[in-house]
Amino acid sequence: MPPDHAGTAPTLIGSVQRAMRLLEAAASHPDGAPPKQLAREAGLALPTAYHLLRTLTYEGYLRRRKGLLVLGGAAERLGAGGARQSRRGTIDEALAHWHELIGVPVYFAVYREGEIELVSVADSPDNPAVEEWADFKETGHAHAIGQCLLSQLGTEARRDHLDRYPVRSLTRYSVRDDRTFLRRLDAVERMRPVVEHQEYALGTVCAALPITVGDTAATLAISVPSHQADRLLPAVRTLQRELGKLLGTLTFSISI
Known part of the structure; x- marks a missing residue:
C-alpha cells in the first residue's frame, strides 16, 4: 500500500466504523440492550446492524444474555488492556x-x-x-x-x-x-x-x-x-x- 501523502484523506473502512458504533452503544448499557435499540443508537439500518451484531457475537465481542446484548469477553479484554x-x-x-x-x-x-x-x-x-x-x-x-x-x-x-x-x-x-x-x-x-x-x-x-x-x-x-x-x-x-x-x-x- 503506498504511503499517505500530505493533505490526503485517510481511507476509512465503513463496516469497521459501524461495528465500533455498535460496540460503543452496547458499552453504554451495562445490563444489556436489545439489537433494535443498539441499531437505533448507532444510527444503522436494521439489516446492517443485525449482520454486524451476529459477527461481533460470533467473535466474542458481544454475548447474549436473556435476549439482550452485552459486551463479551473479547471486548472486556480490550478494555482491560486499555x-x-x-x-x-x-x-x-x-x-x-x-x-x-x-x-x-x-x-x-x-x-x-x-x-x-x-x-x-x-x-x-x-x-x-x-x-x-x-x-x-x-x-x-x-x-x-x-x-x-x-x-x-x-x-x-x-x-x-x-x-x-x-x-x-x-x-x-x-x-x-x-x-x-x-x-x-x-x-x-x-x-x-x-x-x-x-x-x-x-x-x-x-x-x-x-x-x-x-x-x-x-x-x-x-x-x-x-x-x-x-x-x-x-x-x-x-x-x-x-x-x-x-x-x-x-x-x-x-x-x-
Whole structure:
C-alpha cells in the first residue's frame, strides 16, 4: 500500500466504523440492550446492524444474555488492556518526574506469580540505568530490587524462589550461598529500604523501597555510581517523601 501523502484523506473502512458504533452503544448499557435499540443508537439500518451484531457475537465481542446484548469477553479484554496501558502510563510519568527531580535512575518492579518483573525504568544519558547484564529475574539475590521484593515474601515463597534461582556470585561483593542470603532477608526491617553495594554490578550501588499492597510485593529503587555513594541515602529520603504524595495512585497501578 503506498504511503499517505500530505493533505490526503485517510481511507476509512465503513463496516469497521459501524461495528465500533455498535460496540460503543452496547458499552453504554451495562445490563444489556436489545439489537433494535443498539441499531437505533448507532444510527444503522436494521439489516446492517443485525449482520454486524451476529459477527461481533460470533467473535466474542458481544454475548447474549436473556435476549439482550452485552459486551463479551473479547471486548472486556480490550478494555482491560486499555486500563493497564493507562495505569502503566501513570507509573511511567511518576518515575520520569522523580528521575528529573532527584537526578538518579528510578525503577519500579513487582513480584508476580513467582517472578521478579521490572515494570518500568526512568533514566537519561547523563544518569543511565544499570545495564541488565545478568537476567534480573534470575539474580534477585544480587540486586536491591530483588532483595527488597524477596524480603516481603514469606519463608516458603523465598525458598521456592531460591529453588528455582539459586544464589550465585556475580561480583566479589555478592552473597555466596542460599543460607547466608536467607539470613540476610530475615534481618531486613519491615518496610525499611534495602541497600546493596556492587553486588550486581561493579561500580554501582542501589537502594530499594518496599511497597506492599495486599498480597502484592512491589518496590521503587534507585542506583548511583559507587563513587557517588554519598548521594544514595539523601536520594532515598527524597524518594520516600515523594512516594507519600503519590502512594495511592501508585499502589492502584501495581495491579498492571
